[in-house]
Amino acid sequence: MLQQQSVSLDEARRIIDAAEAKAREIGSASNIAVVDAGGNLVAHVRMDGAWIGSIDIAINKAFTARMFDTATKDLAAMAQPGAPFYGIQQSNHGRIMVFAGGMPVLRGNQVVGAVGVSGGTGEQDQTVVEAALTGF
Amino acid sequence: MLQQQSVSLDEARRIIDAAEAKAREIGSASNIAVVDAGGNLVAHVRMDGAWIGSIDIAINKAFTARMFDTATKDLAAMAQPGAPFYGIQQSNHGRIMVFAGGMPVLRGNQVVGAVGVSGGTGEQDQTVVEAALTGF
Amino acid sequence: MLQQQSVSLDEARRIIDAAEAKAREIGSASNIAVVDAGGNLVAHVRMDGAWIGSIDIAINKAFTARMFDTATKDLAAMAQPGAPFYGIQQSNHGRIMVFAGGMPVLRGNQVVGAVGVSGGTGEQDQTVVEAALTGF
Amino acid sequence: MLQQQSVSLDEARRIIDAAEAKAREIGSASNIAVVDAGGNLVAHVRMDGAWIGSIDIAINKAFTARMFDTATKDLAAMAQPGAPFYGIQQSNHGRIMVFAGGMPVLRGNQVVGAVGVSGGTGEQDQTVVEAALTGF
Numbered sequence: 001m002l003q004q005q006s007v008s009l010d011e012a013r014r015i016i017d018a019a020e021a022k023a024r025e026i027g028s029a030s031n032i033a034v035v036d037a038g039g040n041l042v043a044h045v046r047m048d049g050a051w052i053g054s055i056d057i058a059i060n061k062a063f064t065a066r067m068f069d070t071a072t073k074d075l076a077a078m079a080q081p082g083a084p085f086y087g088i089q090q091s092n093h094g095r096i097m098v099f100a101g102g103m104p105v106l107r108g109n110q111v112v113g114a115v116g117v118s119g120g121t122g123e124q125d126q127t128v129v130e131a132a133l134t135g136f
Numbered sequence: 137m138l139q140q141q142s143v144s145l146d147e148a149r150r151i152i153d154a155a156e157a158k159a160r161e162i163g164s165a166s167n168i169a170v171v172d173a174g175g176n177l178v179a180h181v182r183m184d185g186a187w188i189g190s191i192d193i194a195i196n197k198a199f200t201a202r203m204f205d206t207a208t209k210d211l212a213a214m215a216q217p218g219a220p221f222y223g224i225q226q227s228n229h230g231r232i233m234v235f236a237g238g239m240p241v242l243r244g245n246q247v248v249g250a251v252g253v254s255g256g257t258g259e260q261d262q263t264v265v266e267a268a269l270t271g272f
Numbered sequence: 273m274l275q276q277q278s279v280s281l282d283e284a285r286r287i288i289d290a291a292e293a294k295a296r297e298i299g300s301a302s303n304i305a306v307v308d309a310g311g312n313l314v315a316h317v318r319m320d321g322a323w324i325g326s327i328d329i330a331i332n333k334a335f336t337a338r339m340f341d342t343a344t345k346d347l348a349a350m351a352q353p354g355a356p357f358y359g360i361q362q363s364n365h366g367r368i369m370v371f372a373g374g375m376p377v378l379r380g381n382q383v384v385g386a387v388g389v390s391g392g393t394g395e396q397d398q399t400v401v402e403a404a405l406t407g408f
Numbered sequence: 409m410l411q412q413q414s415v416s417l418d419e420a421r422r423i424i425d426a427a428e429a430k431a432r433e434i435g436s437a438s439n440i441a442v443v444d445a446g447g448n449l450v451a452h453v454r455m456d457g458a459w460i461g462s463i464d465i466a467i468n469k470a471f472t473a474r475m476f477d478t479a480t481k482d483l484a485a486m487a488q489p490g491a492p493f494y495g496i497q498q499s500n501h502g503r504i505m506v507f508a509g510g511m512p513v514l515r516g517n518q519v520v521g522a523v524g525v526s527g528g529t530g531e532q533d534q535t536v537v538e539a540a541l542t543g544f
Contacts, residue, residue, distance in 0.1 A: 280456050281453055281454065281455055281456050284453075285453075310460070312454075312460045312463060313452060313454060313463050314453070314454050315451075315452060315453045315454065316449060316451060316452040317417055317420075317421075317450070317451045318417065318448075318449060318450050318451065319417055320416050320417050324446065324448045327448060327449045
């Protein structure tokens with residue numbers, strides 16, 4: 001039997017609150033999503049004025065970060081033409097997002113969920129997702 | 137020019153809080169989703185222990201309620217074999233949910249968004265979604 | 273933090289072995305799939321001669337049984353025209369299977385995964401999936 | 409009349425066992441999948457701790473290796489921007505994987521199936537898939 005810890009809704013909300021505070025601070029209206037250890041959505045918010053097209057991206061950045069237990073920005077380099085994982089974007093029914101803004105949530109060294117942020121530049125999304133983790 | 141009012145994130149959260157309180161009261165762990173006037177997701181929560189398969193259903197019940205400005209339970213009757221909208225389930229990329237738990241959110245007689253609840257029996261989901269509207 | 277137990281690969285193999293033995297006994301070449309607590313595939317086998325079209329069905333029966341923590345045969349009744357969950361088949365991107373052959377795997381009263389069997393009649397699939405659980 | 413030989417479930421299991429032994433030796437928790445001569449899944453395992461996002465990739469690497477009777481790592485070069493098969497990734501409903509880890513299974517010079525491995529670096533996946541073939 002495998003033992004798996006996974007983020008609760010309360011924890012997901014604290015993660016989202018931390019992300020939202022930072023997003024407001026830097027003026028980047030964002031979608032913020034949290035998935036559990038199985039990659040399934042726990043909570044999502046779209047801040048007023050955030051892109052509608054970023055709903056799906058935020059959810060899928062969180063999904064991606066859990067699928068490969070990695071920051072989506074690190075996957076970006078590996079998914080470029082000529083790089084070892086070029087083409088990984090096609091997998092998992094097109095849900096793999098290979099740009100900044102998704103991070104796994106760790107307790108010790110077990111991945112217990114992931115966060116995805118979308119709505120700003122790659123740099124802004126990355127700033128917000130890193131702030132999100134401080135809420136955990 | 138059209139003027140469209142739409143639920144804000146703050147309002148979506150109040151709607152979700154009201155739903156969650158009722159869900160807890162009746163012991164029905166639920167997914168709760170709110171969409172805006174465009175049918176696009178504003179916020180979603182999955183209560184601890186709620187069915188994973190209900191994430192998609194809650195979001196799509198809210199979507200459905202806004203797509204046709206109607207309670208999904210009323211759509212159920214019209215979508216049965218032999219009824220006038222039989223087959224509507226295939227439309228909109230399979231996102232139309234024809235059972236109880238989705239309701240439009242109205243201000244005056246303008247639909248400004250919708251809520252979807254999934255996780256219990258049809259009756260429980262309907263009880264929770266009606267409570268959700270009192271949060272608005 | 274939520275604590276979730278989930279089937280290991282060793283356990284999935286024992287579940288599959290028990291299913292395969294029963295399938296052979298009743299002469300019903302089957303696809304057998306096991307998913308974990310997150311609904312994600314752990315292991316799958318297709319017995320020689322089993323339907324190719326049943327690969328997807330076995331995997332999705334297991335997925336369905338975990339999505340709603342229920343036997344897929346019980347979902348069948350609820351998904352009929354006029355019944356409370358008519359239309360649930362459209363949800364979750366068409367992955368919901370509403371006929372016999374999928375069962376959740378429980379330890380105590382926690383669902384730790386699910387099994388799906390496809391290849392025979394509904395009755396045969398149900399016989400095989402029930403045998404599968406004895407392997408756990 | 410065409411005569412087609414195809415891997416049996418027993419053979420698929422021996423292939424998987426050989427892959428799993430190598431994966432354990434090099435410490436690369438892997439998803440391993442075997443498809444038959446028709447490109448359809450015969451068996452899949454996800455080793456404990458292997459990436460969830462690699463389930464789909466392992467199955468599709470095996471699929472790809474059979475679709476074009478080629479090692480997926482050789483396809484990688486041909487699928488780069490400017491190369492002759494650039495865009496092949498979009499074909500076959502997004503199931504074509506153009507990086508290392510998929511190999512056809514041959515008897516004599518007839519392709520009788522294929523194996524796909526995903527979970528490590530491209531180099532690790534390639535090492536494991538080559539070991540897989542020794543099980544045949």
